Amino acid sequence: MSTEVLGLGAVAVDEILCVDQYPPADAKAQVRQRERRCGGLAATALVAAARLGCRCAYAGVLGRDDASAFAAACMEAEGIDLSQAQRRDEARVIRSAIVADLGRGTRNIFFDLNGVVGAGDDWPPEAVIRSAQVLLVDFIGMEGMIRAARIAQSAGVPVVADLEDASAPGFAELLGLVDHLVLSHEFALGYTGEGEPARAAQKLWRDGRALVAITCGAAGYWVCTGGTPVHCPAFAVETVDTTGCGDVFHGAYAAGLARGLALGDSLRLASAAAALKASRRGGQEGIPTRAEVEHFFSERSSV
Numbered sequence: 001m002s003t004e005v006l007g008l009g010a011v012a013v014d015e016i017l018c019v020d021q022y023p024p025a026d027a028k029a030q031v032r033q034r035e036r037r038c039g040g041l042a043a044t045a046l047v048a049a050a051r052l053g054c055r056c057a058y059a060g061v062l063g064r065d066d067a068s069a070f071a072a073a074c075m076e077a078e079g080i081d082l083s084q085a086q087r088r089d090e091a092r093v094i095r096s097a098i099v100a101d102l103g104r105g106t107r108n109i110f111f112d113l114n115g116v117v118g119a120g121d122d123w124p125p126e127a128v129i130r131s132a133q134v135l136l137v138d139f140i141g142m143e144g145m146i147r148a149a150r151i152a153q154s155a156g157v158p159v160v161a162d163l164e165d166a167s168a169p170g171f172a173e174l175l176g177l178v179d180h181l182v183l184s185h186e187f188a189l190g191y192t193g194e195g196e197p198a199r200a201a202q203k204l205w206r207d208g209r210a211l212v213a214i215t216c217g218a219a220g221y222w223v224c225t226g227g228t229p230v231h232c233p234a235f236a237v238e239t240v241d242t243t244g245c246g247d248v249f250h251g252a253y254a255a256g257l258a259r260g261l262a263l264g265d266s267l268r269l270a271s272a273a274a275a276l277k278a279s280r281r282g283g284q285e286g287i288p289t290r291a292e293v294e295h296f297f298s299e300r301s302s303v
Contacts, residue, residue: 002131003081004258005049005251008060008119008148009138009162011075012040012094012111013067014283022101022108032102038074039283040094041138041162042118044244048251048273050078053290054258057132059084059124060141061117063091074284084124091117094140119144130155133258136250137161137178142168149177158210158257162250166191176206182213182253182270184246197222198229211263215249215274217242223267232267235275235300244283249274252293272296 018033042060050056058075062068062085071093072082092115100107118141129135135152137145137159149159161178164187165171175181181204183191188200197214201224204212212224220234252273256266272293280286288296 002055002133003057003128004054004133005046005056005136005254006129006132006134007042007046007056007058007136008124008141008144009042009136010040010094010116010118010140011043011058011060011062011068011071012038012096013071014039014096014098016098016100018100018102020101021103022099022106036070037283037285038071039096039244040071041140041164041247041250042136043071043075044247044284044287045136045162045251045254046075046080047078047284048248048277048287049255049258050080051287051289052252052255052269052273052293054255055081057081057084057128059086059128060144061086061088061091061120061123062093063087063115064089065092067095068093078284084128086120086123088117091115117141117144119148121147124148126151130157132157134254135159136254137174139163139165139168139171139174142170142174146170146174146177149174153177153179158254160250160254160257162247163187179208179210180253180257181209181211182215182250185214185216188214198224198231201229213253213267215246217245218278221267221271223263225263232271235272235296237275237279239278241281241286242278244287245274245278248277248287269293 016035019029023029046056096111121143129151160180192200192203194200201212214222249270253270256269276288
């Protein structure tokens with residue numbers, strides 16, 4: 001059976017240390033809890049799509065070190081196919097040390113990109129990309145992302161982008177290859193220089209795009225499909241932890257496209273999945289299943 005959602009980019013392993021209060025310089029702090037979690041834009045989006053019932057695959061580049069093995073095991077446990085993932089001795093996944101301040105509810109993130117490849121510049125084979133129903137791209141491995149997006153575009157495969165860094169060479173070219181552009185309002189405003197999400201969405205629109213969506217967290221999202229941008233409210237939930245919500249939104253939106261849903265219905269699915277995630281602690285562990293999202297919808301339709 002063909003892959004429904006194919007991802008190539010960022011995979012991370014987070015070492016999380018929970019302390020009562022983030023310490024000042026040259027001080028000590030007792031660790032109350034420590035966890036090791038899999039994260040990253042591509043990996044988290046694929047987990048979201050997989051829990052919604054999609055056949056997902058990761059075909060980026062992983063290492064042979066302990067962190068890569070941990071991330072691979074986490075993805076495989078979610079049913080994500082890694083048969084097309086390339087392994088290289090010198091490659092690494094993103095490694096992060098996160099110190100969570102339990103008292104203030106804040107966190108400090110220290111991330112290491114040394115050795116990170118993401119999308120390979122000559123991998124995966126064209127046939128793998130052409131056979132997918134949706135391609136998820138991000139900014140990790142720009143040359144490989146551009147190659148994959150070109151192949152997908154020529155094959156009529158929708159390209160969904162999760163972009164957070166415009167500094168990499170080739171970013172503008174990749175942006176031009178994306179037909180389903182879903183960006184956070186922080187990035188969209190900074191990149192376009194606009195002061196409002198609606199104006200940013202309009203500025204990012206171009207002929208050939210299917211959709212531009214600007215996500216605004218609890219304030220919902222703006223969507224542009226060629227005309228005047230439209231605002232859609234977020235689902236009201238008690239927010240507990242927003243870790244990974246943006247990645248979940250991307251993965252669930254891709255899942256909607258793969259299932260043949262209309263653009264508006266795919267966005268609504270993405271919004272619901274992200275809202276449910278925000279109501280739970282943790283990153284990937286808080287991502288809802290398809291049954292949970294359907295129950296979420298049914299509760300609201302009965303009100």
